[in-house]
Amino acid sequence: MKRNVVGAHYGLTTWIAQRATAVLMAVYTVIFLVAVLAVQPGTVDAWRGIFANGFMKFVTFLFFLSLFYHAWIGIRDLWMDYIKPTGLRLSLHVLTIAVLIGYAGWASKILWSL
């Protein structure tokens, strides 16, 4: 097989990760909507209260990590479809990963500053 430096991972891992993260996010979406409907957060204390307990903090962080991993795979597919020059594509891959890792750090800071 001819392998390209910015090609896909030539395996099932990424394909499965895209679907697994999607399922995790779908489950979290239901948990989040149920929590919001149950609490009806009209004040900042009620809204903060949703994310105050360890379980919600953990699953919300898991949701964000799934979102960023899922976004990496999707945006990587986009670069592979539309950006042909290897150097430019590699740069965009690195930039996308850097931005998403930054978002993950940001999300953890938001949740654990509560």
Next chain:
Amino acid sequence: MTELAIKKKQRPKNLDLSTIRLPLPGKVSILHRVSGVGIFLCLPLILALFQWSLSDEGFASVQAVVNNPIGKLVLLGLIWAYLHHFCAGIRFLLLDWHIGIDLPSARKSAGLVLIISLTLTAIIGGTLLW
């Protein structure tokens, strides 16, 4: 080059997007990509709004964004993008499991994705933003 490869090269190609009439499953597919890119581009906005909404001073500002007509429209657009991506994603998962892969079913499920995601946008968007 083999004979087959030469034949493949000579196949007529039409990549003129303005003359291609995309079937419904194609439209759902491209909207899946467009909604995904839209959410990706809005990630800093989403994180910033989430962060502000959890602080004492920021909560009121985020409420002001939600009550602003333009803010409401942007958030409604994001909710639609999320729900379209969600519903189209479930359809793709079912197709992965070889469920509904014949053409009539695939067309029907594509139409259902559009209708269900718009309905959910109205219900969930209406509940969260109004």
